[in-house]
Amino acid sequence: MSNPLDTDAGTELFKHYESEYLLVRADLTQKLDQINELSGEPRKAALSAAERALEETDELMGQMQMEKQNVPSSQRTAINRRIRDYKSDVDGYRRKLRTLAEDRSALFGGRYTDNPGGASGDAQLEQRQQLLSGTDRLDRSTQRLKASQQLANETESIGANTLATLQQQRETIEHTTRVMYESEGYVDRSLKSIKGIARRMATNRIITIAIITVLVLLIFAVIFSKFK
Numbered sequence: 001m002s003n004p005l006d007t008d009a010g011t012e013l014f015k016h017y018e019s020e021y022l023l024v025r026a027d028l029t030q031k032l033d034q035i036n037e038l039s040g041e042p043r044k045a046a047l048s049a050a051e052r053a054l055e056e057t058d059e060l061m062g063q064m065q066m067e068k069q070n071v072p073s074s075q076r077t078a079i080n081r082r083i084r085d086y087k088s089d090v091d092g093y094r095r096k097l098r099t100l101a102e103d104r105s106a107l108f109g110g111r112y113t114d115n116p117g118g119a120s121g122d123a124q125l126e127q128r129q130q131l132l133s134g135t136d137r138l139d140r141s142t143q144r145l146k147a148s149q150q151l152a153n154e155t156e157s158i159g160a161n162t163l164a165t166l167q168q169q170r171e172t173i174e175h176t177t178r179v180m181y182e183s184e185g186y187v188d189r190s191l192k193s194i195k196g197i198a199r200r201m202a203t204n205r206i207i208t209i210a211i212i213t214v215l216v217l218l219i220f221a222v223i224f225s226k227f228k
Contacts (some may be wrong), residue, residue, distance in 0.1 A: 028053040
């Protein structure tokens, strides 16, 4: 019997199917072990129950096979290995169930006979068991479908909340970008103002130097005129 490996691998839906498979497999194993201790009608009922459990494992295996397509490629190898192990287990259970079902002496007990006259009753009983098996299988499939739908709804809700959060983050980023652009505009205007002030200061300095030069020249001219 295989043991689950790499339990972190797989999607949530795959893990859901796998958990159901492991539960059904444990129930099937228990039923197969009990059949050896039964005979007659109880054995027939146990065989029918084991057959239904085996069919359910087949359905779950099929669902896991389909869902593995949604598993990330980095986890696909581990998933394929687990599915192969599960399939090998199921094939072994099928062979064991076939062997138990073919033991007609244990199945019919003291009433076992090779007389084909009892074939009609056996066929009717088998039809009833198949009908019950189909009804039970349909009920279990319906329950799994409901569980899958609930999981899908929860996943959709999580996705919607994630999208809303991303939208809020986008709006925040856009607002921050606008503030940055406005800040850049303020910086540009400030630089222009500083450059203008610097130019005016340079102009004033030149004018001041020119005035001082003219005054010095005038002073020299006055002194020169007095000594002339």
